[in-house]
Amino acid sequence: xxxxxxxxxxxxxxxxxxxxxxxxxxxxxxxxxxxxxxxxxxxxxxxxxxxxxxxxxxxxxxxxxxxxxxxxxxxxxxxxxxxxxxxxxxxxxxxxxxxxxxxxxxxxxxxxxxxxxxxxxxxxxxxxxxxxxxxxxxxxxxxxxxxxxxxxxxxxxxxxxxxxxxxxxxxxxxxxxxxxxxxxxxxxxxxxxxxxxxxxxxxxxxxxxxxxxxxxxxxxxxxxxxxxxxxxxxxxxxxxxxxxxxxxxxxxxxxxxxxxxxxxxxxxxxxxxxxxxxxxxxxxxxxxxxxxxxxxxxxxxxxxxxxxxxxxxxxxxxxxx
Numbered sequence: 642x643x644x645x646x647x648x649x650x651x652x653x654x655x656x657x658x659x660x661x662x663x664x665x666x667x668x669x670x671x672x673x674x675x676x677x678x679x680x681x682x683x684x685x686x687x688x689x690x691x692x693x694x695x696x697x698x699x700x701x702x703x704x705x706x707x708x709x710x711x712x713x714x715x716x717x718x719x720x721x722x723x724x725x726x727x728x729x730x731x732x733x734x735x736x737x738x739x740x741x742x743x744x745x746x747x748x749x750x751x752x753x754x755x756x757x758x759x760x761x762x763x764x765x766x767x768x769x770x771x772x773x774x775x776x777x778x779x780x781x782x783x784x785x786x787x788x789x790x791x792x793x794x795x796x797x798x799x800x801x802x803x804x805x806x807x808x809x810x811x812x813x814x815x816x817x818x819x820x821x822x823x824x825x826x827x828x829x830x831x832x833x834x835x836x837x838x839x840x841x842x843x844x845x846x847x848x849x850x851x852x853x854x855x856x857x858x859x860x861x862x863x864x865x866x867x868x869x870x871x872x873x874x875x876x877x878x879x880x881x882x883x884x885x886x887x888x889x890x891x892x893x894x895x896x897x898x899x900x901x902x903x904x905x906x907x908x909x910x911x912x913x914x915x916x917x918x919x920x921x922x923x924x925x926x927x928x929x930x931x932x933x934x935x936x937x938x939x940x941x942x943x944x945x946x947x948x949x950x951x952x953x954x955x956x957x958x959x960x961x962x
Contacts (some may be wrong), residue, residue, distance in 0.1 A: 646676045648714070648726040652658045664729040665762075666668075666945070674757040678725040678962065679951060682750065682761045686743050687806040687926070689769025690794040693893040695926035697938070700732060700764040702891075702927040707941035708932050714949040717910060720943070722951035727846035730754070735766075740805045744773035751777035754930050760951060760962035762944055765923030767893065768795060768807035771878045772919060775819040781919055785820040787814075788865065790908070791880040792829050792851070794837055796844075807893075807924070815844055821873070823847065824865030826874070826908075827855050827883035830896040851883075855900055858908040866915060870954035874918040874961055877947070881924050881940055886896040891929045891936035902939050909946040913953045918962050920947045 651667040665668045665681035674680070682702025690696065713720045721727070733750045736742035751774055754761050756864045763774060768791075778785050789795070789811065797810040798804070805813065814820055825841070826849040832838065841848050854861045869875065882892045885899035900908065920938050930936055951962070 646726070647662065648728055649722055650861055651752065653878045655910045658708045663701070663708065665704050666707045666710045666722070666727070668727055668729045670731055670845050672730060673820060674754065674759055677757065677759050678955075679727045679762055680730040681727070681759040681764065682730045682754070682802060683764045684735065684747060684766040684770045684866060685732055686735040686737075686765070686770055687893075688738055688939065689740060689767045689801075689805065690893050691806055691808055691931065693926060693938050695928035696765055696767045696893060698927050699743070699766060700924035701938075702937035703764050703922075703940045703944070704932070706937040707828045707944070708938055710945050711851050714945070717913065717946075717949045717953055719949050721948045721952035722940055723845045724955050725948070727948065740769060742792050747773040748777045752780070758962060760820060760917065761919040762948065763919065763921035764850040764940070764944070765921060765925070768878070768880055768923045769805060770923065771812050772805070772810040772813050772865070774919070774946065775814050776817070778876060778919065779819045784819060784821045785874045785918060786869050786875045787804055787823045788862070788877045789823065790824045790827050790877070790883040791825065792826060792827055792882045792899055793880070793894065794828060794832070794841065796840055797833070803898070822865070822869055824849065826865065827851050827900060849902070852900060855904050855907065858904065859911045862908065869915070870908070871914055872916055875915050876918055877912070877920040879920065879922045879943065881922060881936060885937065887934040889939055890931055891926050893926050905939065905943060909943060909950065914957070914959070916950050916954065916959050917947065920944075
């Protein structure tokens with residue numbers, strides 16, 4: 642049997658962190674999926690936004706701010722890059738101005754990763770990119786359970802007659818039968834009408850308001866996942882605007898009163914023990930970033946925590962992605 646190849650980030654004690662081209666966590670940029678467990682994938686598309694654009698440059702900013710990630714996660718007590726082979730797969734070749742063509746490109750790229758047994762770590766782009774991701778996941782896993790972290794419901798029917806935007810993707814996913822149990826966590830802010838709340842009830846979505854999520858993340862997430870067996874596929878879609886704009890200002894539709902950055906990291910860590918088949922972090926829009934690029938820095942660290950959870954699960958013997 643051939644020896645499994647070893648994929649690791651650049652050693653910062655050999656190559657200083659400010660050198661070399663920016664890839665996620667300074668991992669190799671490679672499309673050879675042999676022996677790969679997880680891959681960072683950029684989807685630089687923001688034509689689905691309904692307010693502020695700029696998320697198309699999110700993947701590059703996240704890569705740049707991931708330079709400081711280190712090999713050992715002391716909170717979860719795991720070295721993710723020792724447990725898992727991870728690489729930076731680059732970006733999907735999106736088609737600006739066309740959601741339909743971009744969706745097909747996303748599905749095709751995801752099919753390649755998923756057929757190779759690779760878990761995608763996806764950097765948007767706006768939230769409309771999640772719909773084609775879920776389509777690709779369904780072909781491999783069947784309907785997946787979804788944890789949707791966001792300040793908005795994202796199940797409106799249309800904007801100005803357009804049915805495919807960053808605020809409609811969840812309704813389309815439900816209509817297409819892509820999902821099992823759905824939890825929406827961190828929801829807050831004003832809505833258009835009371836009908837928004839009724840839609841969640843009518844479609845058996847498990848809504849966790851921001852106050853409940855921030856007060857006790859483990860309990861809040863546990864309530865949503867109590868009926869989800871640990872070995873069933875779970876996908877996480879994380880809109881960066883679930884975090885308060887004081888900690889994540891660079892996003893297209895900011896809402897006050899969100900999670901702190903520390904609370905956000907704590908939320909991700911509660912997912913240890915659940916089979917994560919992929920994750921996206923969307924709506925990072927660096928055009929609105931202040932000094933220090935704190936939003937992209939937070940997104941990079943959230944990806945690291947998700948990856949650490951996956952590694953922790955692998956050590957515990959949870960099924961492959």
